[in-house]
Amino acid sequence: MPSKKKKYNARFPPARIKKIMQTDEEIGKVAAAVPVIISRALELFLESLLKKACQVTQSRNAKTMTTSHLKQCIELEQQFDFLKDLVASVPDMQGDGEDNHMDGDKGARRGRKPGSGGRKNGGMGTKSKDKKLSGTDSEQEDESEDTDTDGEEETSQPPPQASHPSAHFQSPPTPFLPFASTLPLPPAPPGPSAPDEEDEEDYDS
Amino acid sequence: MAERPEDLNLPNAVITRIIKEALPDGVNISKEARSAISRAASVFVLYATSCANNFAMKGKRKTLNASDVLSAMEEMEFQRFVTPLKEALEAYRREQKGKKEASEQKKKDKDKKTDSEEQDKSRDEDNDEDEERLEEEEQNEEEEVDN
Numbered sequence: 001m002p003s004k005k006k007k008y009n010a011r012f013p014p015a016r017i018k019k020i021m022q023t024d025e026e027i028g029k030v031a032a033a034v035p036v037i038i039s040r041a042l043e044l045f046l047e048s049l050l051k052k053a054c055q056v057t058q059s060r061n062a063k064t065m066t067t068s069h070l071k072q073c074i075e076l077e078q079q080f081d082f083l084k085d086l087v088a089s090v091p092d093m094q095g096d097g098e099d100n101h102m103d104g105d106k107g108a109r110r111g112r113k114p115g116s117g118g119r120k121n122g123g124m125g126t127k128s129k130d131k132k133l134s135g136t137d138s139e140q141e142d143e144s145e146d147t148d149t150d151g152e153e154e155t156s157q158p159p160p161q162a163s164h165p166s167a168h169f170q171s172p173p174t175p176f177l178p179f180a181s182t183l184p185l186p187p188a189p190p191g192p193s194a195p196d197e198e199d200e201e202d203y204d205s
Numbered sequence: 206m207a208e209r210p211e212d213l214n215l216p217n218a219v220i221t222r223i224i225k226e227a228l229p230d231g232v233n234i235s236k237e238a239r240s241a242i243s244r245a246a247s248v249f250v251l252y253a254t255s256c257a258n259n260f261a262m263k264g265k266r267k268t269l270n271a272s273d274v275l276s277a278m279e280e281m282e283f284q285r286f287v288t289p290l291k292e293a294l295e296a297y298r299r300e301q302k303g304k305k306e307a308s309e310q311k312k313k314d315k316d317k318k319t320d321s322e323e324q325d326k327s328r329d330e331d332n333d334e335d336e337e338r339l340e341e342e343e344q345n346e347e348e349e350v351d352n
Contacts, residue, residue, distance in 0.1 A: 012215055020247055020250045021251070023251070026258055027254060027269065028268065028269075029269070031270040031271060033270070033271045033298070034271060034273075036293070036294075037274045037290050040289065041249075041274070041278060042249060043223060044283075044289060045283065046224075047226075047227050049245065050223070050228060054227070054228055057232055063232060064233045064234065064235055065228070065233070067237045070241055070242070070245075078282065079282040082248065082249075082252045082281075083248060086241065086248060
């Protein structure tokens, strides 16, 4: 036969309760019996709140009581209305089941493999190779601006859904696009050379 | 002395004890929920105090008393607390009365003791005086004999 749970004589210290009471500037003198009564009322209140929150926890088939369960309990019971501000920032519960009682920020993180350097395609991007090929400094500056906007594109993606935590999506590799030179071209040497060939020479150099 | 912020929290040990008592064996509680319960307790104290203060102000009194707290509980829709709180108040008053009587008894005993000590002292002094008088008389007699 299991042993009965030990009955504690929980008693909050009246001096501490009086200190808390007197943080309210409107409160003047307090009779000696008042903190003692409030101490007992506090025990009854906590017992009541915990019992009702426990019912919510058990109705969700969960084994651990969370702030979400407390929030639901506070919103269901009219007598706990004064605690609504306390749980205003707590996220609402999602669907049923025990797995849903994590507090939101501890879900499985989805994203890149470690060591991918924060780039979508992993390793070096295609554009970093192109920098060596590009002829002029201004072209490199243009590219660096492009990579900045690349970062913005990454952040502006919608947040990943928690339903498929292990999926890794790879965007297709971006095709190589040659950049037009922004500097004025040097005067063409006299001769029957086509302008297309000049451009190609620029990139080769 | 400036108050520290942790002085305005209720003791974690007592809150943990109440949680342990209220929850059934299979159910645990997260750290965040435990912290929320502690804050809820402090909010309850302030809310009850504020309601009780309203009743004191209605009665044009500057001191909060037990009846204000009981009225506040009814206003807060915790009517079921009133009976156990009245019992707690009676128990507290009995305890205080017992302490008062004990201290009065102690005081009486102390007074009795000091009285008896004073009587003993005065008796001793009387005896000393008698002895001195006898010695003086003996000396006088001896002097007369010498003469």
